[in-house]
Amino acid sequence: MHDFLAQDQIFVTVDILIMTVREGRLNLLLSRRANPPYPGRWALPGRLVATDEAAEAAVDRLLEEMLPVRGAFCEQLYTFTDVDRDPRGRVVSIAYLVIVPWARLAAIPEGQFGGLRRFGVALDAVGLRLTGEDGAALTGGELAFDHGRIIATGVQRLRGKIEYTDIAFRFLNDPSAFYLSELQSVFEAVLDKPVDGSNFRRAIQSRYEDTGLIAQRAPSEQAPKRRGRPAALYRLNQP
Amino acid sequence: MHDFLAQDQIFVTVDILIMTVREGRLNLLLSRRANPPYPGRWALPGRLVATDEAAEAAVDRLLEEMLPVRGAFCEQLYTFTDVDRDPRGRVVSIAYLVIVPWARLAAIPEGQFGGLRRFGVALDAVGLRLTGEDGAALTGGELAFDHGRIIATGVQRLRGKIEYTDIAFRFLNDPSAFYLSELQSVFEAVLDKPVDGSNFRRAIQSRYEDTGLIAQRAPSEQAPKRRGRPAALYRLNQP
DNA sequence: CCAAAAGTGTTGGTCGTACACCCATGC
DNA sequence: GCATGGGTGTACGACCAACACTTTTGG
Numbered sequence: 125m126h127d128f129l130a131q132d133q134i135f136v137t138v139d140i141l142i143m144t145v146r147e148g149r150l151n152l153l154l155s156r157r158a159n160p161p162y163p164g165r166w167a168l169p170g171r172l173v174a175t176d177e178a179a180e181a182a183v184d185r186l187l188e189e190m191l192p193v194r195g196a197f198c199e200q201l202y203t204f205t206d207v208d209r210d211p212r213g214r215v216v217s218i219a220y221l222v223i224v225p226w227a228r229l230a231a232i233p234e235g236q237f238g239g240l241r242r243f244g245v246a247l248d249a250v251g252l253r254l255t256g257e258d259g260a261a262l263t264g265g266e267l268a269f270d271h272g273r274i275i276a277t278g279v280q281r282l283r284g285k286i287e288y289t290d291i292a293f294r295f296l297n298d299p300s301a302f303y304l305s306e307l308q309s310v311f312e313a314v315l316d317k318p319v320d321g322s323n324f325r326r327a328i329q330s331r332y333e334d335t336g337l338i339a340q341r342a343p344s345e346q347a348p349k350r351r352g353r354p355a356a357l358y359r360l361n362q363p
Numbered sequence: 364m365h366d367f368l369a370q371d372q373i374f375v376t377v378d379i380l381i382m383t384v385r386e387g388r389l390n391l392l393l394s395r396r397a398n399p400p401y402p403g404r405w406a407l408p409g410r411l412v413a414t415d416e417a418a419e420a421a422v423d424r425l426l427e428e429m430l431p432v433r434g435a436f437c438e439q440l441y442t443f444t445d446v447d448r449d450p451r452g453r454v455v456s457i458a459y460l461v462i463v464p465w466a467r468l469a470a471i472p473e474g475q476f477g478g479l480r481r482f483g484v485a486l487d488a489v490g491l492r493l494t495g496e497d498g499a500a501l502t503g504g505e506l507a508f509d510h511g512r513i514i515a516t517g518v519q520r521l522r523g524k525i526e527y528t529d530i531a532f533r534f535l536n537d538p539s540a541f542y543l544s545e546l547q548s549v550f551e552a553v554l555d556k557p558v559d560g561s562n563f564r565r566a567i568q569s570r571y572e573d574t575g576l577i578a579q580r581a582p583s584e585q586a587p588k589r590r591g592r593p594a595a596l597y598r599l600n601q602p
Numbered sequence: 603c604c605a606a607a608a609g610t611g612t613t614g615g616t617c618g619t620a621c622a623c624c625c626a627t628g629c
Numbered sequence: 630g631c632a633t634g635g636g637t638g639t640a641c642g643a644c645c646a647a648c649a650c651t652t653t654t655g656g
Binding site for chain 1: 608609610612
């Protein structure tokens with residue numbers, strides 16, 4: 125990256141929120157900054173947009189460089205343009221929401237993780253709190269740049285969209301074989317509140333099973349034995 | 364504006380969708396391009412973002428230069444980054460939704476209208492159709508740049524947000540004195556479909572009157588006599 | 603070894619709210 | 630003719646309760 129940027133132009137970057145659901149909790153990947161500004165602080169992965177690529181292409185390139193993950197869900201979140209948001213100069217950031225199932229991240233060898241670290245995300249009226257794997261907690265204000273604000277915007281958007289889109293399926297480890305309880309757990313993690321299983325089941329079935337987007341798999345295909353009553357396996361069809 | 368842009372950098376512009384509701388129909392202001400590219404075509408008002416201003420400031424400045432209107436509602440819509448969206452060079456556009464009540468636009472003298480013209484907006488499964496004051500119709504593809512796509516995105520966003528935000532009040536000519544039927548007309552114009560008056564009334568009253576956001580004005584303040592049963596005047600309180 | 607407990611998945615009901623659709627009344 | 634209000638049926642979420650099937654636990 126640049127240490128000093130030209131004074132007379134605006135630079136365009138993309139910053140990405142790589143989100144996943146792990147053990148019933150929304151998680152996010154951050155990288156620790158090595159260089160100024162904000163050395164040592166945690167930040168969203170980002171990069172400059174080249175003059176010959178669309179922002180989405182820059183996001184793809186950034187993802188490729190960091191993680192051996194392809195075809196992740198990606199959606200533009202918001203564009204942040206405050207004049208002083210980067211002390212190096214004038215940098216406009218287009219933030220993108222990226223969703224990767226946790227199983228795909230967990231399968232990545234340590235060395236190919238692009239220096240990223242996982243943080244639990246909690247956003248309420250008080251503010252944003254992030255919890256690292258080692259239990260270290262930090263608030264949105266302790267991140268580099270305005271990235272705390274960007275993350276808060278992303279979580280709110282996610283919470284809104286999970287209600288009226290099928291974005292929740294993007295968090296499933298295996299869309300071709302999942303339990304409704306897993307999907308419910310995604311909702312609970314994103315919304316950060318319990319969801320009534322009875323209504324959830326009815327809503328999902330009428331919204332998605334009746335329309336053919338998901339289908340119950342044959343009972344012959346048994347799942348690994350867990351505790352309790354065996355759950356019905358579902359399969360996501362099209363998207 | 365520039366005719367030729369530097370090759371080695373990305374320019375950032377704002378484009379604004381100035382929307383209003385007039386006679387039960389959603390309307391939008393466009394300006395006719397005088398210079399290449401797309402000379403003679405209709406386009407959204409836009410301008411470059413200066414290196415020392417946030418995008419919102421650029422929107423304010425653009426509005427000030429064109430219309431004698433202050434304090435209009437303004438919200439970021441989406442950022443368009445396709446590499447070839449502007450033949451002059453690499454231009455990223457941050458689109459903003461601006462809402463101005465029709466009465467404020469109608470009160471502007473001809474000479475201070477910034478060369479803008481009003482178009483009725485119709486968006487359905489077929490596509491986007493715009494109808495000028497002279498009855499001339501054009502489709503989204505006949506606009507300059509990717510502005511047809513931008514407008515379609517804006518209308519869709521508006522339709523989504525009118526359901527779960529109080530954005531509809533921004534269209535009211537006089538928020539301190541309006542009829543519920545006027546508000547209903549805003550909904551019908553934006554959604555482009557009839558709204559049941561009975562349910563609308565109940566929904567608005569439970570959502571906004573019970574919470575104090577709107578209040579019925581004293582019956583003593585009479586409205587100008589119109590046809591039919593006199594309507595109750597309402598007042599918007601806070602925002 | 604067997605029976606009870608506990609955990610998980612699944613189905614059912616009720617209640618209140620909200621909307622679609624229609625109709626009645628006030629002025 | 631327009632504004633306002635009521636009524637019925639349907640859909641859905643909150644909340645609660647029951648049942649099905651399994652593993653775990655404890656005597």
